[in-house]
Amino acid sequence: MKGALIADELRVSIDSDSDIVSARQKGRELAAQCGFPSTELAVVATAISELARNIVRYAVRGEIVLRLIDNHGGKRGVEVIAADDGPGIPDLTLAMQDGYSTSGSLGLGLPGVRRLMDEFDIVSEFGKGTTVTVRKWKR
């Protein structure tokens, strides 16, 4: 088990297949603590799975940070930050298109995660790494 709970923040280091599973399970637990209904738990877990797999496949290693967040208006949610120091993505517009894949896969991970979550932000610098931040708010 990798990852320590610091207040409401959980860090999971990602460098193998099994880390993908543990990251999504921890994300699901956190979202359950927040009171998300089961449909949304699956949504959050699936998004984490895609982001973690991208880390393993394209950057070899990285980290997923899971946080319970608050919008200062009493609304609660979960934030997932998937960060790596890998090769980065040269063309983000292309990477966000359905079906675009450099590994012969389905090319649905990134655009799919954007559809699954409420907020999506991606920063990537070629040669330096990629950080994807997503949020899901409790309705």
Next chain:
Amino acid sequence: MQVPILKQGPYLIATVQSALTDDDLKQLRDTLVDQISQVRARGVIVDVTALDVIDSFATRTLRDVAHMIRLRGAETVIVGIQPEVAFSMVKLGLTLEGVATTLDLEEGLRYLQRSGKRKVQEHEGRPHR
């Protein structure tokens, strides 16, 4: 996490018990394709009731299983996809096109029995080997 595979009549039934890593999924695929010919099974059921996530990799692997099994002359049914899992798959853009799915194991068995009969009818009138 190994997936137990049981033989029931002419069918193989793989029951996923808990979350699977990518390696587990690949192993399941290879074992099923291997066993189908060894035991001369006519159909495969993969019960995914226990899966709380079916992401792009799992979908691709399940699709591959069904297509490989078909090339080996048998049928595959994926059974028990949970409603919230189905919801996430659709949002992500994942489809199991060309792969038979049923609500549960019982329906899956019924599906295979029916498709077995169809095959026999198609072959009626032709000399048997």
